[in-house]
Amino acid sequence: MTENNPATEQCCTKNPLLAMLDAVDDWLKELTIQRHSQHTVLAYFAALKRLAEFLVTKNLTWSQLDKRQLSQFVAKRLETDNLAISSIQQELSAIRHFYDWLLKNDNVLVNPAAHYQIKRQPRPLPAIADIDLLTQFLDQPPPDDPKQAALWSRDLAMLELLYSSGLRVGELVALDLADLDLSSCQVRVTGKGNKTRLVPVGRRAIVAIKDYLNHRAIWLAKNEMALFISQKFGSRLTTRTVQNRVKLAASRAGIAQNIHPHLLRHCFASHLLSESGDLRAVQELLGHSDISTTQVYTHVDFAKLTQVYDNAHPRAVKKPNNAQDKLKPTDDS
Structure with missing residues (x-):
């Protein structure tokens, strides 16, 4: 019987990262058979390889990932790697789908990314052209x-x-x-x-x-x-x-x-809202199902809104419009 050689055992021990990526390869082969695009497959592999590298540094496997470690991974991608939130959302999508597959094959007990969300960046206000x-x-x-x-x-x-x-x-x-x-x-x-x-x-x-x-x-x-x-x-x-x-x-x-073309839509919404102050009407005209979309989509003329407020609110400071309004009380009391 051949005596065990430590060097041989070390050589035959599979690299932990490669071992974790075997599961990824199996999943991506299924996606390829299902006619997912090569672009999607490559993007999924890149995202999961980064997560696997992160887990290996912590001596963890796929089944040991929980939401706490997932948050640490996301924080690293945000703060150290300077990744945009939209890109991290794409990585989380890959992780979520992969863990669904692992669950289906009884390789894990939970999907840590199932309900995991990160705060989205506020949508920038669109540029408009003046009249x-x-x-x-x-x-x-x-x-x-x-x-x-x-x-x-x-x-x-x-x-x-x-x-x-x-x-x-x-x-x-x-x-x-x-x-x-x-x-x-x-x-x-x-x-x-x-x-x-x-x-x-x-x-x-x-x-x-x-x-x-x-x-x-x-x-x-x-x-x-x-x-x-x-x-x-x-x-x-x-x-x-x-x-x-x-x-x-x-x-x-x-x-x-x-x-x-879309700039003209922005201008339509902004100029109409500026003159009318009627957000609901602008929402209907734009065809938005959610008024929050309209609020982000349009520029609000704050000076115009202030004027509307001053003219309409009972506690607003109105400009004097007659001689009686111009009379000011003295400070003798």
């Missing part, structure tokens, strides 16, 4: 070239409608001619979740759309129902085309600020 800049953008003269002038009539109709009604670019390109009611100045919009809403269309947008419809009749391909169509193909425009046309219009107007 003077939008006037420069929307009131620019048409190009001299007749073909480009015809395209500008379509582009202006799109831009006016985006700003007039606060549409998403996807909602804009999805519009059919039947969705537009010029007589009542309304448009029927199909938004997220296939929900429809009726939105007013401004006077300037109506004028621009009527001008564009003359060209649409010439460009129209057979049976095309889309409101906004390609001059060349007569078919529905893509979101990318609209984005490119907006940038071209900004360049023609000599505007350095990054103008894009």
Whole structure:
């Protein structure tokens, strides 16, 4: 019988990290068979490899991970590795799915990531353009070239409608001619979740759309129902085309600020809220199911809100508006 050799035993002992990654490999093979993308598989492997390395330094295995250690791992990724919260959310998703698989195969008793959440970063307020800049953008003269002038009539109709009604670019390109009611100045919009809403269309947008419809009749391909169509193909425009046309219009107007379709939606919401102070109405017009989305989505003109408060609240400090109001009590008492 061969005598045990310590060196041989050490050589044959598997590296703890590699041993832990064996389970990951088995899971990812199943995902590959299930036709998950290679990008997803590689991202999952990278996330779990980092967690495995963390556990090995603490002499822990997959089954010994609990929420306390998971919090330590997340803290390390945040503070030491300077990872963005959105990236950590993706790593937690990989960990959560992996532990679901381990549970299914009776390799662990609990999923420590099942209900684990980290506080999301506050969504940044969107940039907006002031009214003077939008006037420069929307009131620019048409190009001299007749073909480009015809395209500008379509582009202006799109831009006016985006700003007039606060549409998403996807909602804009999805519009059919039947969705537009010029007589009542309304448009029927199909938004997220296939929900429809009726939105007013401004006077300037109506004028621009009527001008564009003359060209649409010439460009129209057979049976095309889309409101906004390609001059060349007569078919529905893509979101990318609209984005490119907006940038071209900004360049023609000599505007350095990054103008894009969603910026016009931001401006619609911000300017409307600033003048009305009616958050619920803006929520309905934007098609938001949750008013908290509207609160983050729009800029609030604080000076305007202060004016509304001063004029409406019984305990607010109002400006004197008559001789009696101007009388001030003396300090003799």
